[in-house]
Amino acid sequence: MSTIGFWISGVVGRTLAYSVPLLLSTLGEIYAERSGILNLGVEGLMSLGAFSAFAVTFFSGNPWLGVAVSGVVAGCASLVHAFFSVTLRTNQVVSGLALGMLGMGVSGVLGRDFEGKVLATTLPVFRLPFLSALPGFEKHNVFVYVSLGLAVILWFVLFHTRWGIVIRSVGENPAACDAMGVNVTLVRYACVFFGGVLAGLSGGYLSLGYRPSWSYGMTAGVGWLAIALTIFAFWNPFWGMVGAYLFGILYHFSFRFQAQVSPELLNTLPYLFPLVALSFVSRLAARRKVGPPASLGVPYQRGSS
């Protein structure tokens, strides 16, 4: 392969691998917020997912079981948030933050004995037919392909299917949906659960594939980044994907160009550039009157509005 081809494949490959947790958790948060529930606990859910995936794989020797458990554990944990914000109609900011801290704390305490441990088996890398011919797609963890495919599928579901219409409508006007016979509570529970599952899986990817290791604090703020990216992506999985990959490529560049550009400046780019780029997108979106879901963060009570 030519030098430039080698270079491109390196950049694309690292971007794809690094962006997975941010992409997955952003997609999950987009769905939760589209249904009207703000979940600020993503970081804690990721940490729970990372820990439970590691612990289960450590004992069972089966990373796929670990992956499944990470999704289920974080999904169930996010139901706590759903219960407080949907059923009890509490303040979603408070309940989400509490869940996040709980997730960090629980995984930190339970995970103490697993720190510094080595896994016998971790997630394998795959070559996909056709796709592996593209530069940067040669071989990857299955999460890389799944997250990419999921972004497209979730975009399609949200904007081109009946389910998508239902989810978006519940986030915009739950009263009208209720009147139409849509089960608002069920839709919101399902979306929060789904968001939790994706956050958990992104943690599982970190501890079983990306590193693979477990230690407290390894999620390193990606969950918070996902919440920011959800807003900048205008609650659209497609722009979420663009933003996540943009962040990933700039993160990679911050190491790649250190010999040429000041490292301090490079370190700010992954955070700065997506902001700038997405603010252009937002002008476009503003022209087309795209904003946050109208009922985002507002608890729904039948007959009260």
Added chain:
Amino acid sequence: MKRFAVGVLLVFLLCFGFVALGNTQETKIKAGFIYVGPIGDFGWSYAHDQARRIVDDTYPWLETVYVEAVPEGEVEGVIDRLINQEGVDIVVTTSFGFMDGTFSAAQRYPDKIFFHCSGFKRAPNMATYMADFHQVYYLNGVIAGALTKTGKLGYVGAFPIPELKRHINAFALGARRVNPNAEVLVRWLQTSWYDPAGAKEAAESLIAEGVDVLAFTEDSPTVVQVAAEHGLPSFGHYSPMYKFAPNFVASGQLVHWEAIYFDFFAKVYAGLYTPKNLGNVDYWWLLREGAVELGADFGMPINPVFEDQLKSTIVNDPVYGEISVYDLVFALLKAMADPEYAFSPFTGPIRDRKGHLRVPEGVRLTMDELITMEWAAEGIVGAWPGEPE
């Protein structure tokens, strides 16, 4: 009757007083440790905590508590809490960035003892200590220089501070002793001492640029794991990282902080060290004192997987003549661990990468020069913030 009551009260108070006095004499010394990373990082903070456990288990009169993952700017508040709520007598702060916070707390609590790692500010009640790796890095460099095929060694560093610059320089000098054309490509994280994702991407970008041996300073085994994924040798940092990649961790730097803690706490307990006489107490312990060790794991200076390759690589050394790299490593190790300190990696002539003569012929850098080192040795490639003109 009144007098009797007063008498009883007096006796009572006296007894109480003696009991209290007796108690203070039997009271344990309580030390509070503050770590910058999580103790599970399997790096710097993990190593400090392992040492804390060893001294705590060994000295019956010593009680210890710890606080982990403390951001460098928040150390003063944590010190306040340890002193006021936990009642510690000795505060041990284990990060360079804790220096100013520890120093200012030392002024506010003149009767407490402070023990700060890797800094240079001292006070009558604040001593400093460091188990330095520059000798071990030099030996790692010698090994790396013999193992590389591309002539490019990679180094992932957390922050461009003198400690890391000294270590990277030693690594480069060691490598060029056996491989005069070897280069050390450096990438900085500049985020946190514990940044697995950054370490992973930095290591990947070094490998993409042709590096085929990796060393690092970051508090997780990530770089070792990345190197192993690519089938490349690496050097563990601070903790025995052999188990993370048994076929690829060639050697590494291991620390025995407990050697320093044993000495310091015993001297405090014996009353030799008080909050009044620590102004010149600075531990700078090396191979000779047993504070550091060369190895992929404790007792394994060189991973047997690499033994044959190193034994069959013969170099013409300026001091030892025709010698295998394997034998050279042990000869140098012996010379540095010698009570007379027979060899220092920073013995002149040494030029920096801009051509300035930094260490004249026959001169050996002093400790002060080592801990303030900013220049980059020949063969180092990449950004070097703070590099002197």
